[in-house]
Amino acid sequence: MDKSASILSTALKLFVQYGFHGTPTSKIAVEAGVSNGTLFHYFKTKDELVVTLYNQTKEELNTHLFEKIDQGETFKDKFRNMFVYSLKWGVAHPEEFFFLQQFHFSPHLALVPAEDIARHSQKHTQLLEGAVQAGIFKYLPTELIATLAWSQINGMYEFLVKCDLCSDKKEQIINDAFDLTWLMLVNPAKL
Amino acid sequence: MDKSASILSTALKLFVQYGFHGTPTSKIAVEAGVSNGTLFHYFKTKDELVVTLYNQTKEELNTHLFEKIDQGETFKDKFRNMFVYSLKWGVAHPEEFFFLQQFHFSPHLALVPAEDIARHSQKHTQLLEGAVQAGIFKYLPTELIATLAWSQINGMYEFLVKCDLCSDKKEQIINDAFDLTWLMLVNPAKL
DNA sequence: ATATAAACTGACTAATCACTCTACAAATGT
């Protein structure tokens, strides 16, 4: 395994467990099996390591998601895939998903340029924007719809982690939750 | 102003801006206008300060909320008050609200005993539990309903902060969002 | 008035941390 990747994956584990400032770079280096100097060879500063890890993790989730979204035929299918596979990815990669949440609600978010954040959510936003324009969703600000959908996913994730269900139950309840979200956002005139 | 309270309110501001570990106790003391020793006279450790601040802030929100919930006559009124006044309180106390979110998604949450967390949400949970039993809400785990409702509030808060609307628009969109949430959770047989 | 306790101070400390520096090894190009 490539040392840079080893540093990133070790950092992820430790950040989730001890927080950003609670994890010294020295500990990351030791647990990753590299020297202190090597860590700073790949990442100029600790902040750069944190931000790189965020961008990389976000991109992993997005790549997975875009693939699934593209598999949907109707808009509802695409939206369902976005919802369902976000959660499935989260359940399959709990550390990564938690890290994204942790980063999002920390002052480190300010280190990511606004344009990068916008780019991360560009494709999702376009998808939703189209549905608002087409009258599929209620006539509300796209930003609001995006935020509500995302927070539903976050909330569901928290529930899935808190209540350790068998994977059948998980699947079932993810689908139920999608139906609720769809019901909430869809334009009743189109039903 | 009492020194202990001054320390807490200064810590809140700095934690929100720089994060927990990014804020030295020395800085808190200076900005609060007390000596370093005084800070440790009131709070044995920095972690104790953080946790105390969390418990206090959570309690402030809860006290406010319980009062508003009790003013509702029907269950829908109570639930609406919970939803609407959570957001209004958040808009009026942005630092406090952000701090609660920041703490919730940080490893510091582990420092709060599970029973304390349960106690914090006990009354809300009871309210929702009753509505599930009475068939007002869909027949879903109360925990799920609570988590979904709470994440709707979180998401709405993020939206309100991101889009700086005038207070009339804010009021309007909070009410709209409540209607969406209600629609999502309510048992259609009871409509 | 005096004793006792509580509040308060700020210099101090031991530990820790992000990051640097020098040296060496491996790969790569010519």
Place this chain on the structure above:
DNA sequence: ACATTTGTAGAGTGATTAGTCAGTTTATAT
């Protein structure tokens, strides 16, 4: 074969930090 870049190591450094301590002021009780 040689030169140059790139990767790696780990001891070292200066700054910073949570927490202490010895001593002073203020409040309270008798």
